[in-house]
Amino acid sequence: MEQFDLYTIKARLFPAIIAVVPAIALAVALIEIREFDLSQIWATIGLGVLLYVFSGIAREAGKRVERRMFRENGGKPTFDVLQYDDREFSDTVKKRYLSFLSSKVSRPFPTMADVLRDPAAAREFYNESAAFLRENTRDTERFRVLFEENVSYGFYRNLLGLKWPAIVLNILVSLTAFTFLVDFHGPWSYDSASLRYVLVAAAMHLAYLLLWVTDARVLNASRRYSRQLALACEVL
Template sequence: MSTDSYERHTQLLPASAVLAPISLLPLVTFRADDAADLIRSIGSLVALGGVHLIVMRVVRDRGNAIQQRLWASWGGNTTVRMMRWSAGSAADMRLLRARVEERTGIKLPSPRAEQRDAVAADAVYERAAGLLREATRDHERYPRVWSELKHYGAARYMLGLRPAALVIAASVAVLSAGLLWLSIAGTWQTGCWPFLVAGLFAFVAGLLWAAVVTPEYVRTASERYSDALLRSAGN
C-alpha cells in the first residue's frame, strides 16, 4: 500500500470519530418519513462527506505535529529507544542487536560508544530503524508490522484531534439538550427521542475521548509497532 493510501486509511477513522456526534444529530432529526425528508438526509450525508475530507487534512497536520512532542517527552523515537542498551537485559539486547545488524548491515554502537556519544548512537539506531521500515513494506509477509503501524497512526492522529473532538462533543450535547427542551415544551415540532439519542451519544463520545485517547494510549500503540518492527529482523 502506498504512503498516500496509508495516510487516508489512518486518517479516516479519527476524522469520522471526531465528526460522529455531528453526523448523528441530523440523521436522527431528518428522518426519511417521506421524499422531502429523504432528500434532506442525503444532503446531510453529502455535506458531511465533504467535511470529512477537509478534516482528514487537518488530522494529518495535527498528528505529525504531536508526534514530535510525544517523542520529546518519551526521550526519543520509540524504535530508537528500544534499541538502546538500557532498553533490556544485556543478553536480550545482544540478541536483538545481532538480528538487526544482520538484517540491516549496520554495526550498532557498543555500550561504551553509546555512553560516550548518545546523539551519535541514536543516529545509527535511526538509520537501522529506517532500513527495517523499508524492509517490511511487504504487508503480506509482515502483517503484524502493518497492523501495528495502522493502529499507531490512528492513535497518534486521534490524540492530535482530541481537543477538537471534545469541543464538538460538548457542543452537540448542549445543542441536543436545548432542542430536547424545546421539543418537550412544544416549541419544536419534532419527537424527543432524536435529540435524546444524539445528546447521549455526544456525551458518551466526549467521555471516551477524555478518558481513553491520552498520550499513554499513543505510547502503547507506538511500542507495539516498534516491537513488531524489531522482531521482524529475526524473520
C-alpha cells in the same frame, strides 16, 4: 494501492469518524430519512464534507502530536526496544539484530559506552536502522503483523491529534441538541426522544476521548510497532 487504501481507512478515516460521531448522531436525529427535501440534502452533504475535512486533517494533526511526543521523550522511540537498558529482548538477540543492522547501514553499532558518551550519535544509528527496516518491510503480506501494528499506531496517533477538535465539536453538538430539545421550533419535525439519545451518545463520546485517547495509548502502540519492526530482522 489496495493496502494504502486500507491504511487510509483504518488509520485516518476511522479516527475522523470517531471524532464526528456526535455530529452524525445529531444529523440522524434531525433528518427525516423517509423522504428528502432540499434542506435535508444540504444537511447530508454538509455532514459528508465535515467528515472529509476531519479525515484530511487527521494525518497532519497526528504528525503534530507525534513531533510533540518525540520532543518530550528525547527523540523518536522507534528502536527503544534495542536500547541496552530495555529488557524486551535478551542481550544475545539484541546483539544479533544490531550486528545485522550495522552491516546494512555501513556503520558500527554503538556500544553501551558509546551511548553514554554520545547519545545523539547513538540515536542516529537507531534512526538509520529503523529507516532501513521501514524501506525493506513495505510488503504488507510478508510483514502482515508489522503492517497491522503500524495501522494501530497511526490510528491512535491521529485520533489523539483530533482529540481536542473532537471535544469542541462534541460540546457544540450537545448545546445544539439541548437547544432543540428545550425550546426550538424549526421548519421541520424531529423526534425529541432521539435528541436525548444524542446527548447520551455525546456524553459517552466525551468520556471515551478524555479517558481512553491519551499519550500513553499512543506510546504503547508505538512500542508494539517498534518491537515488530525489530523482529523483521529475523525475516530479512
